[in-house]
Amino acid sequence: MKTTGFVKEQPWLRGVSRALPIVMGYIPIGFAYGVLAQKAGLSVWQTLAMSVFVYAGSSQFIAVGLFSAGISPLSIIITTFIVNLRHMLMSAALSPNLKGWSKAELAVFAYELTDESFGVHTMSFKAGNPAKGEIFALNITAQTAWVLGSWLGCTMGGLISDVRPYGLDYALAAMFIALLVLAISDRIQVAVAVTAGVLSLVFLLAGLDQWHVILATVIGATIGVVVEECSKTR
Amino acid sequence: MIFLTIAGMMLVTFLPRVAPVWFLASRSLPPLVASWLRYVPPAVLAAMLLPSIVAPEGVVDLHWRNLYLMAAVPTLLVAWKTRSMFGAVLTGMALVALSRLVWGI
Numbered sequence: 001m002k003t004t005g006f007v008k009e010q011p012w013l014r015g016v017s018r019a020l021p022i023v024m025g026y027i028p029i030g031f032a033y034g035v036l037a038q039k040a041g042l043s044v045w046q047t048l049a050m051s052v053f054v055y056a057g058s059s060q061f062i063a064v065g066l067f068s069a070g071i072s073p074l075s076i077i078i079t080t081f082i083v084n085l086r087h088m089l090m091s092a093a094l095s096p097n098l099k100g101w102s103k104a105e106l107a108v109f110a111y112e113l114t115d116e117s118f119g120v121h122t123m124s125f126k127a128g129n130p131a132k133g134e135i136f137a138l139n140i141t142a143q144t145a146w147v148l149g150s151w152l153g154c155t156m157g158g159l160i161s162d163v164r165p166y167g168l169d170y171a172l173a174a175m176f177i178a179l180l181v182l183a184i185s186d187r188i189q190v191a192v193a194v195t196a197g198v199l200s201l202v203f204l205l206a207g208l209d210q211w212h213v214i215l216a217t218v219i220g221a222t223i224g225v226v227v228e229e230c231s232k233t234r
Numbered sequence: 235m236i237f238l239t240i241a242g243m244m245l246v247t248f249l250p251r252v253a254p255v256w257f258l259a260s261r262s263l264p265p266l267v268a269s270w271l272r273y274v275p276p277a278v279l280a281a282m283l284l285p286s287i288v289a290p291e292g293v294v295d296l297h298w299r300n301l302y303l304m305a306a307v308p309t310l311l312v313a314w315k316t317r318s319m320f321g322a323v324l325t326g327m328a329l330v331a332l333s334r335l336v337w338g339i
Contacts (some may be wrong), residue, residue, distance in 0.1 A: 001294045003317075016299075020320065020337045021319060021320060021323040024323070024327075032305070036293035042236065046236050046237065046240065046335070049237065049240050050240055050243070051245075053239060053240060053241070053244040054244050054247050055247070056247050059243070059247065062276060063239075063243060067236065068241075069283035070283070073235060073238065073239040073242065074238055076243065077239060077242040077243055077246055078246075080243040080246055080247060081246035081247075081250075084247045084250060084251075085250050085253045085269060086246075087250050087276065088250040088251070088253065088254055089274050089278055090274070090278060091250070091251050091252070091253070091254035091255050092254035092255075092258055092271055092274070093272075093274035093275055093278075094255065094256070095255045095258035095259045095273045096259075096263065096268060096269075096271065097255055097256055098333030099259060099260065101255075101259060104270045104317035105255055105257045106252065106259060107252055107256075109255065110248070110251040110252035110255050110256075111251065111252070112249045112331065115282055116236040118275075118278075119279055120332070121235075121273075121274045123317075123319065135276070141250065147273060151246070153314075165331060165334060165335070166327070166331055166336075167330040167331030167332075168306060168327065168330075169330075170301075170302065170326050170327050170330040171323055171326075173283065173286055173302055173306070173326065174305070174309045174322055174323045174326025174327060175288055175319060175322075175323050176279055176282060176283040176286075177283060177287075177306055177310050177313060177322060177326065178312075178313035178318075178322035178323060179279055179319065180276065180279040180280055180283060181310060181313040181314050181322075182313065182317065182319065183275045183276045183279060185278050188273075190276075192273050192276050192277050192280075193276040193277065193279070193280035195285065196276070196278070196280045196286070197280035197281060198284065198302045200280070200281035200282070200284055201270040201285045201288055201289060201294070202287055204285045204289070204292075205293075210268070211276065211321050212281070212285070213281045213282055216277065216280075216281040217274060217277040217278040217281050220273065220276075220280070221270050221271075221273035221274050221277045222270065224269075224270075224272075224273035224276075224277070225266060225269050225270045225273060227238055228269060
């Protein structure tokens with residue numbers, strides 16, 4: 001992203017500015033989550049507690065549905081575990097960039113690891129060596145937007161019912177498109193992305209929802225390594 | 235009971251996020267594992283993205299009225315040519331908002 005001189009000098013400001021596309025996506029989605037949670041009968045504190053302590057969008061939406069259906073707590077927790085398991089792959093993929101970090105720093109970082117922050121961190125690490133301040137500022141800005149959106153949804157869900165006229169519902173998809181383009185630098189990676197994307201869609205349509213992303217990623221990355229090794233020996 | 239459930243959700247969400255960085259960040263990885271991990275970002279980003287634009291309602295929708303898919307092409311071109319995440323995001327959002335305004339979809 002192009003930044004002005006002042007922002008470039010300040011790691012914290014750079015982190016905040018890099019988080020802006022995430023903020024544009026998180027506030028309306030957090031808002032929708034807050035509205036749904038209220039309709040499901042959760043209190044404002046319960047709704048916000050999930051955004052602060054769990055902080056995982058899709059699993060929060062699913063949990064709200066399960067709470068209102070009266071599903072047992074154990075089932076809700078197991079479902080949450082499965083839905084969020086894909087973060088394991090993202091955490092592993094980022095780990096080579098986090099050498100020398102203390103266990104506590106890693107814990108704080110991992111606590112705020114989401115699909116979107118993973119994407120932006122991957123881009124930052126590829127472009128250079130971002131300062132810890134920039135990395136944490138991005139995470140904190142993103143989660144603040146998520147909690148703020150949730151709170152707005154709780155308190156003024158009746159006021160704004162539709163963000164579609166502003167195209168805000170497309171902010172995160174557009175960001176993933178850009179991050180994907182920026183993450184790809186050779187032909188094998190193009191093949192890996194296409195394979196994983198198509199497999200993910202096929203698995204989803206085949207009814208493997210919740211597992212489709214993990215399965216497609218594992219197969220796609222494995223194909224990438226195999227092709228890379230084969231092209232080396234030739 | 236809901237707060238206890240949330241505590242459980244917090245635990246099972248945090249553990250998969252933290253375990254890999256705790257175990258891997260301090261180690262030097264075998265070359266094969268390291269190159270496998272380098273393919274994870276393009277794979278996982280594509281795996282999350284493609285279903286959300288090709289099948290936003292859960293079924294494959296290749297009709298031009300599927301704005302998520304139609305807007306993806308110019309968004310991708312802007313990202314590719316400008317290398318700007320922000321520019322791509324604004325392009326995508328503006329195209330979706332304008333198309334709705336013009337065609338009312």
